[in-house]
Amino acid sequence: MAGPALRIALDVALAHLTSRKRQTLVSLTGVVLGVAFFLAVSSLMRGSELDFLARLVDNSPHVTVYDEFRRAPDQPAHLRWPGAAVEVRHVKPQRETRGIRGWSERLEAIEALPDVRAAATLSGSALLGFAGRQQAVALNGVVPATLRDVSTIDEKMVQGTLQSLEAHPNGVIIGQGLLDKFSLHLGSTLTVLASDGSSRALRVVGVFRTGNASYDEGQAFVLLKRAQALLGRENRVNRIIIQLSDPYEARTVAQTVEGMTGYKSVSWIEASEDFLSLLLVRNLIMYSVVAAILVVASFGIYNTISTIVMEKTRDIAIMKSMGFHASDVRNIFLLEGLLVGLIGSAGGVLLGLVLMRGLAEVVIKPPGVQEVVHLPLWWGGDQFVLAAVFALVSCVLASWLPARRAAGVMPVDILRGAA
Template identity: 65%
Template sequence: MPIHLDIACTHLRHHGRSTLVSLGGIALGVAFFLAVSALMRGSEQDFLQRLVDNSPHITVYDQYRTQQAQPAELRWPQAVVSVSNAKPLVETRGIRGYRSKLEQIEALPGIRVAPLLHGSAVLVFAGQQQGISLSGVEPPRMKLVSAIERHMVAGSLDELGATPNGVIIGEGLAAKFRLRMGGTLTVVSAGTGSRVMKVVGIFRTGNAAYDETETFTLLKRAQAILDRPNRVNRFIIQLADPHAAVGVAAAIERSIGYKSVSWIEASEDLLNLLLVRNIIMYSVVSAILVVAAFGIYNTIFTIVVEKTRDIAILKSIGFRRADMRRIFLWQGGIIGLLGSVAGLLLGNALMRVLAIIELKPPGVSEVVRLPVWWGVDQYLLAAGFAMASCLGAAYLPASKAGKLRPVDILRGAT
């Protein structure tokens, strides 16, 4: 064992009570750091997973990000006279030539895409009326890009292909209108009057607003109901790597011209909120380790004060200033290392306890488990911050020990 480490261990053993208190503080700090960060990061990952799974990674809309230049502006850019408030021609909204643009997008690697016609209608049943969002889909493509098939409690998307007038509704809407599988209802739109449709599927996502307003039917049926023949107004896209959505959306927008919005852009406010939450969380749990580091400072400073004559003797027989600093830094490192190991074991036990806790909030039918993140990086972060705090707390008394003059101490100078 190196002489510096041997002396450091001897000092710590002679101050056993203070050493144990410092070790306990670091262990508890690391354990709570690990448990809290595991919960916070677990909830963040769970939220992002739900966000990514339940919404398209990229949505292409039938609009442009910037206003398109008028033909007259392109022909005469330096014209003396300009015309304002010109009323555009009335045309059917939608993505023009959507089949060719769909093929362009499908040619990109790692992409699944589905066309969709989204519009508003009114559902009428037994004298009741409800505004709904009607989405026309192609079932084979929709199953590749949407999680709606996993949320079906009755029927399936394939039933739409077998039933031209079929419609899939949410469980909330079915309960509100007392509808069941095979029931009929009337869908009224602004342009084409009313149509009788048959319920061929019921889904439940857990989002009450979505389950009460969203409905699905065949794309061709939706085009007829909304009076938009051969048009779609959205492409919904899923990627193999959701975090590449920003770059892929920009490439798609450059390729086809229409506005492409990634899930990151659409949820920018929520992601900023998560960032602020993480900063607050790490600040709070780090403060626990900083407070524990003061205990280490107090322990090592006390050793320095009590061992001044020993320090003088060591320096008089050849120990240099750097050697004295190394001895006391070893003490901080030993406490940090042992405290980190104990804290990681205790923190891991706390995480296992948290992972088996089941909660059932009022009004919720499903049991909720606490999401716990088991990533190795948080173990390394907790141990690394603990070691940095311990070495930082040990540096000041170690520096003081290195500056002591043996002649003054041996002569009894103060």
């Protein structure tokens, strides 16, 4: 459409819209509210999703290497004589101390990968006892210097630090829940009873609080060498935990590490597939609902422009008899839908920002929780673009049928009937 023709079409479109102020205002209001609610719901849902993923990712390793194999290795007899007629049964395997063999070399190989941080740990079950009370915990043997790079536990410390284990070889770090349950304090002495019956007195040198009651009551951290001695696994580890610069590369890195080490490597994505599937379904439902709001708003535009076409049929016939082509007439009514979409999108984005700011100020304090919770919101620009584009497309599509009907008006029939 050339410049003068575009200006004429724009003037006519504005004249049509302003001639029906009430209907145009209703259509604009529908688009504004649709875009605003689209942004408010989208930012809230995506914010909660990212907050959930952040908690899931930050509180667990991106990749965990276990001291087991994804598939049990074939027996030597099967490898030597595949499909043999003779089968040896009831062969008792040799007993060995479980753990990742050659873990120091494997750890160095993993750390050599780009954007990878890793630490070796030894986890096992133990009983913590104090004043006749006992609590089963997962005893984690760690090297504080390396664990800080792959875990957020140091950020969760409320008393002491992770480095306190270096200064106190017989120290233990426990959760706030266990501290309260046993009525302990920093410096108290606990008795640790291992599965083989051995015990040792450990001193509480640090306390952490994650907000997860089961974790705070069921986890304890000691030096790696102390855990190896207590669990009877000298010079062994059974976990290598890995953190990545990009958590979403975890699946690829897990496959690479498993190929390098031979041991089962599980990414957080693999371990949380059910949660991720649930989030995907939730997003589909969310976008369907907010999109339906804009679709409903577009019916108001369709109604407004259809009414204008019916009322301006004689004017359309006169314009065609003056030399306007069918495409020129169609473009006029498409411009009307585009104008409503542009103005409505701009107003909707502004109202959406106000709603989002209001939601960001909402404070929730669930019963029994000490800390207040703010609604997590996503302020990414892509959702603003998506809302505006969807609103514009809906408005233009809503005006397409009336515009097509206007373009098909036959001026001879209309003017003859008017005469």
